[in-house]
Amino acid sequence: MERTVRDLGERKVIDGLARLLPSREDVAMGVGDDAAVVRAEGDTDLLLTTDPVVEGIHFLPGTPPELAGRKAVGRCLSDIAAMGGEPLWALIDLVAPSDTPMARVLGLYEGAAELARSAGLAIVGGDTSSGPALELHVFAVGRVPRGRALLRSGARPGERLYVTGRLGGSLAGRHLRFVPRLREGRWLRDGGWVGAMIDVSDGLATDVRHLLEQSGVGAVLDLNAVPVSPEARTASDGRSPVEHALFDGEDFELLFTVAEDRAAGFEAAWAAAFALECTAVGRTTDEPGVLRALDWQGRAAILEGDGYQHFLGEGSAS
Amino acid sequence: MERTVRDLGERKVIDGLARLLPSREDVAMGVGDDAAVVRAEGDTDLLLTTDPVVEGIHFLPGTPPELAGRKAVGRCLSDIAAMGGEPLWALIDLVAPSDTPMARVLGLYEGAAELARSAGLAIVGGDTSSGPALELHVFAVGRVPRGRALLRSGARPGERLYVTGRLGGSLAGRHLRFVPRLREGRWLRDGGWVGAMIDVSDGLATDVRHLLEQSGVGAVLDLNAVPVSPEARTASDGRSPVEHALFDGEDFELLFTVAEDRAAGFEAAWAAAFALECTAVGRTTDEPGVLRALDWQGRAAILEGDGYQHFLGEGSAS
Numbered sequence: 001m002e003r004t005v006r007d008l009g010e011r012k013v014i015d016g017l018a019r020l021l022p023s024r025e026d027v028a029m030g031v032g033d034d035a036a037v038v039r040a041e042g043d044t045d046l047l048l049t050t051d052p053v054v055e056g057i058h059f060l061p062g063t064p065p066e067l068a069g070r071k072a073v074g075r076c077l078s079d080i081a082a083m084g085g086e087p088l089w090a091l092i093d094l095v096a097p098s099d100t101p102m103a104r105v106l107g108l109y110e111g112a113a114e115l116a117r118s119a120g121l122a123i124v125g126g127d128t129s130s131g132p133a134l135e136l137h138v139f140a141v142g143r144v145p146r147g148r149a150l151l152r153s154g155a156r157p158g159e160r161l162y163v164t165g166r167l168g169g170s171l172a173g174r175h176l177r178f179v180p181r182l183r184e185g186r187w188l189r190d191g192g193w194v195g196a197m198i199d200v201s202d203g204l205a206t207d208v209r210h211l212l213e214q215s216g217v218g219a220v221l222d223l224n225a226v227p228v229s230p231e232a233r234t235a236s237d238g239r240s241p242v243e244h245a246l247f248d249g250e251d252f253e254l255l256f257t258v259a260e261d262r263a264a265g266f267e268a269a270w271a272a273a274f275a276l277e278c279t280a281v282g283r284t285t286d287e288p289g290v291l292r293a294l295d296w297q298g299r300a301a302i303l304e305g306d307g308y309q310h311f312l313g314e315g316s317a318s
Numbered sequence: 319m320e321r322t323v324r325d326l327g328e329r330k331v332i333d334g335l336a337r338l339l340p341s342r343e344d345v346a347m348g349v350g351d352d353a354a355v356v357r358a359e360g361d362t363d364l365l366l367t368t369d370p371v372v373e374g375i376h377f378l379p380g381t382p383p384e385l386a387g388r389k390a391v392g393r394c395l396s397d398i399a400a401m402g403g404e405p406l407w408a409l410i411d412l413v414a415p416s417d418t419p420m421a422r423v424l425g426l427y428e429g430a431a432e433l434a435r436s437a438g439l440a441i442v443g444g445d446t447s448s449g450p451a452l453e454l455h456v457f458a459v460g461r462v463p464r465g466r467a468l469l470r471s472g473a474r475p476g477e478r479l480y481v482t483g484r485l486g487g488s489l490a491g492r493h494l495r496f497v498p499r500l501r502e503g504r505w506l507r508d509g510g511w512v513g514a515m516i517d518v519s520d521g522l523a524t525d526v527r528h529l530l531e532q533s534g535v536g537a538v539l540d541l542n543a544v545p546v547s548p549e550a551r552t553a554s555d556g557r558s559p560v561e562h563a564l565f566d567g568e569d570f571e572l573l574f575t576v577a578e579d580r581a582a583g584f585e586a587a588w589a590a591a592f593a594l595e596c597t598a599v600g601r602t603t604d605e606p607g608v609l610r611a612l613d614w615q616g617r618a619a620i621l622e623g624d625g626y627q628h629f630l631g632e633g634s635a636s
Contacts, residue, residue, distance in 0.1 A: 004416065013423065020431045022434050038407050038442060096629070102322060109335045121340070122342035122356075123339040124339075125353070126368055130372075132450045
């Protein structure tokens with residue numbers, strides 16, 4: 001029987017496609033990080049990223065269009081933040097059924113424009129097409145000084161893992177209203193604090209794994225330390241708050257490593273710079289690709305389970 | 319009654335959205351040309367463009383996926399060609415129903431990768447989402463020397479209008495197999511031949527109008543001179559070959575102006591450089607926004623009718 005993308009799941013689909021893609025000498029980082037990194041002239045690397053926001057998947061028919069538009073831009077800005085970059089320019093592709101009220105389309109762009117403006121991101125064009133679902137595809141370009149992008153691959157064993165904010169229960173509303181961590185990402189880059197960084201979009205458990213795989217290290221997560229959001233605590237679906245924090249995704253917080261001997265200095269500097277929480281949630285180890293979790297009794301077990309994957313996760317808005 | 323995007327049509331939708339968008343000082347050209355132009359470091363301007371390719375609109379369920387993928391990349395390359403640019407990097411957003419065979423998705427990317435490779439365009443990443451229709455959204459970055467992008471706005475009265483190749487009947491197959499005119503676009507830029515340039519994507523009549531509006535000039539098209547494709551001559555739908563050439567769209571040829579006193583030199587240089595046809599089809603005038611057509615008896619009338627617009631053109635694959 002013919003295999004479908006559902007049979008494979010998003011990760012294997014992407015792995016299968018990535019092998020086909022042509023590169024160039026000026027590509028510093030292609031598929032496999034929060035954004036691609038390409039060498040521009042001068043002392044600049046450009047960050048290129050794109051995110052789809054599809055009605056029925058990333059937002060619902062009842063979602064105010066301003067919030068769906070905000071989310072579309074926010075996802076790209078979160079990718080740029082996770083590279084330690086500054087946003088520059090974006091394009092938007094709109095797909096809409098022909099009976100879409102113009103007021104709804106304007107709402108999408110008003111939400112997108114407002115967040116873009118506040119982040120210094122120009123929206124310089126795009127295109128439109130009719131199609132069966134309402135969708136925005138945002139393509140964004142950011143900038144870092146040459147060689148200074150914060151990659152998923154920079155972690156070494158024995159570093160501390162930190163996460164900003166609180167995790168889980170994003171679907172209750174935060175996935176539409178989150179603030180991309182641009183200031184924090186740039187501050188982390190400028191301070192040279194970070195080994196590796198990623199934004200938490202697929203869920204902490206999954207995004208830690210992405211970081212481990214790219215860095216060739218392992219990790220232990222202390223489940224007692226994971227900062228759980230109020231919405232994750234009050235969810236009444238039979239899953240524990242920490243399960244929500246590990247697996248829900250769409251938190252758009254920053255997850256990063258700091259060398260153990262700089263951890264105290266880092267924590268003091270962070271507290272002086274930001275009101276936002278930043279929590280140590282574990283450490284990297286020398287077991288490549290192995291993710292362990294310390295439970296409430298201090299026992300370390302291999303962490304099972306996974307966050308959201310497109311194609312597999314059909315029907316659930318994420 | 320609430321107005322829908324169908325009531326307005328693509329052009330008014332885009333005009334309504336463009337007003338909302340935030341800009342930056344380093345944006346040389348935002349909405350309104352084949353690609354946006356932004357100032358990068360060094361002596362470079364970057365070209366940013368995006369094009370959607372949606373099943374049922376830009377290709378059909380029976381279209382070989384390699385050709386649909388090729389078209390998705392080709393549309394962006396044609397935009398870069400029309401600015402006189404060189405392609406650099408691209409991202410691709412994939413939307414696919416979960417029951418899409420993986421072989422079909424691989425076919426899309428194989429077609430996209432092959433054309434990208436031949437044009438020196440790296441595909442450096444992207445994203446995927448489930449959704450109701452199969453779609454590719456390609457975002458591409460190109461380059462020109464600073465200030466050298468060939469804009470739609472550069473025409474003056476009294477220039478000759480040229481078009482490459484032959485027009486009309488693209489739906490018979492050429493819309494899937496066209497060769498983006500990158501070599502020609504760059505040669506035109508390097509030679510300093512061009513006043514204004516655009517690619518013919520919406521139909522000659524419509525794209526001439528875009529050029530006129532941006533340049534603040536008028537034009538007379540000589541309908542006897544319009545180079546008509548063989549497919550447009552053999553179509554048996556009751557429309558004349560020249561109507562196909564004027565209104566079909568998706569030709570992805572270059573339409574540009576050359577100063578009258580350089581026209582002879584230009585034509586000789588073109589003939590020495592390329593086997594591809596390049597045909598004088600009219601001239602610009604000092605009647606801003608007015609497009610006249612010279613018929614077979616040499617009479618000039620205002621040209622009515624329009625090419626393809628999304629939302630209005632529901633249901634017709636273009």
